[in-house]
Amino acid sequence: MSDIRVKKAFTLIELIIVIVIVSATYFLVFSTNSFNTQTNNKKISLENLKNSLLNTYEFSQKLEFLCIDDSFDCYAKVDGLVSEEKIVSAFFSQKPEIYEYEAIQTLKEFDEIRINDVDYDVVFKFSINNDFKTNEFILDTQEDKVYIFNSIYDKPSIYDSLSDAFEIFNKNIVEVKDAF
Missing domain, CATH: 1.20.5 (Single alpha-helices involved in coiled-coils or other helix-helix interfaces)
Structure with missing residues (x-):
């Protein structure tokens, strides 16, 4: 064999x-x-900004959504550390105006941010703290909408003009004072 x-x-x-x-x-x-x-x-849009960020990022102290002046690109800052990767490109079509959340029209100013070893001016900052409360401000997109961001609500209130937003804001102040 x-x-x-x-x-x-x-x-x-x-x-x-x-x-x-x-x-x-x-x-x-x-x-x-x-x-x-x-x-x-x-x-991610202004209407669902808070929920989108909370669903995407985990943080222990503070979560920020920062848009830079150069291109209106936006970045995340989680617990003090800036992600050098863009979240959204060209979030705004033109530079927005951000006002303090008060009866007087006072423009907000933001600190610079360093991304990839370059300093940029910040034109928009949305913050969420560890209690899930947001910073309060009035945003004029310079187009056709004005947003009031309040820490009480998940979504901003939307108005047609800046004067409408401040009128409603002042009306709400009077209603709260009358309640007491």
């Missing part, structure tokens, strides 16, 4: 199946991350 040696090897079909499985796994892992980033960029 002759010795017949049988070599064990993968068949072509088995190799193709392994390649397909590895490729599908690679595609799912990397395409899901880029898809989520693009989806988050499209979802």
Whole structure:
């Protein structure tokens, strides 16, 4: 009798199946991350800013959404550390005006922010503290909408003009004073 040696090897079909499985796994892992980033960029708006940030980031002290003057690109600052990766590109079409949340029209000023070793002027800052309260301000987009951000509400109140926003603000002050 002759010795017949049988070599064990993968068949072509088995190799193709392994390649397909590895490729599908690679595609799912990397395409899901880029898809989520693009989806988050499209979802973030002034109307849902607080909820979008809370659903995306975890923090222990403070979460900030900062937009820079140069291009109106926005970044996250989580517990004092600025992410050097953009969250949203060109969040505003022109420089917004931000006013203190008070009866007098006082423009807010923000500190500079350092991103990739370059200092930028901040034109918009939305903050959430560890009690999930936000900073309060009035935002004039310089287009057709004015937003009042109040720490009580998850969504801002929207008005057609700055004068309408301040009129409602002053009316609310009178109502609160009358209540006491």
